[in-house]
Amino acid sequence: MNRARTFRSLHHGRMPGDPLVLPGPWDAASARVFEEAGFPALATPSAGVAASLGYEDGETPAGEMFAAVARIVRAVGVPVSADAEDGYGLPPGELVERLLETGAxxxxxEDSADGVLKDPHEHADWLAEVRAAAGDELFVNARIDTFLRGVADPARAIERAALYVAAGADCVYPIGAPADVLPLLRAGIQGPLNMVARPGEGPSPAELGALGATRITFGPGLQRRSVQALREIAAGIAS
Known part of the structure; x- marks a missing residue:
């Protein structure tokens, strides 16, 4: 079984309370730490990778992001999914080609750009082109930014999810959705559902799984916690 099929299979047949937990490496060293801890797959966070490269979130040049993902993929033996943000303005075929070149x-x-939600029908058409170009070689996680952009009604996220799943998305990710609406989202969305966890605060991955999440990611949270730990180490040796 190739890595893409292995990765896709990890999202199916999961029991409530046992979601797929995907730590987010920001470089090769962190990827190896997560692999050594036993995680079956990884998912890069664009904000965490940006920070490691000296950029603000959303400002990493596409070439540098793809190169960083390729280094992470080469460092580990488990499947890696890449946060490709809003696609960097690349045509679907070129985007897929460059992602596959990294080994992801x-x-x-994402379905927003420059802080503005995209038209969901146009975005669904674009996702369908990505799906057609990728075939079964890429697992497409369609991020839904309604909650992030101030649209609190879960029905709007569910509507977008239906369009994206129909377009061929393998999973949807209503980023920023509060945990208390997760059962409603689960009831209205077909297929795997990604939620973000924040270590040390909020529901645990297992609790989010019990509420209906299939897959758990952490955004840049793990990278930011590592930076805080490094600050504490630095303060200790500087005193």
Whole structure:
């Protein structure tokens, strides 16, 4: 079984309370730490990778992001999904080609750009082109930014999810959705559902799984916690 099929299979047949937990490496060293801890797959966070490269979130040049993902993929033996933000303005075929060149088996694709939600029908058409170009070689996680952009009604997220799943998305990711609406989202959305966890605060991955999440990612949270730990180490040796 190739890595893409292995990665896709990890999202199916999961029991409530046992979601797929995907730590987010920001470089090769962190990827190896997560692999050594026993995680079956990884998912890069664009904000965490940006920070490691000296950029603000959303400002990493596409070439540098793809190169960073390729280094992470080369460092580990488990499947890696890549956060490709809003696709960097690349045509679907070129985006897929560049992702596959990194060795990634999946991607996150956002439905907003410059802080503004995209038209959901146009975005669904674009996702369908990505799906057609990728075939079964990429697991497409369609990020839904309604909650992030101030649209609190879960029905709007569910409507977008239906369009994206129909377009061929393998999973949807209503980023920023509060945990208390997760059962409603689960009831209204077909297929795997990604939620973000924040270590040390909020529901645990297992609790989010019990509420209906299939897959748990952490955004840049793990990278930011590592930076805080490094600050504490630095303060200790500087005193």
């Amino acid at each position: 088996v999946g991607c996150n694709l």
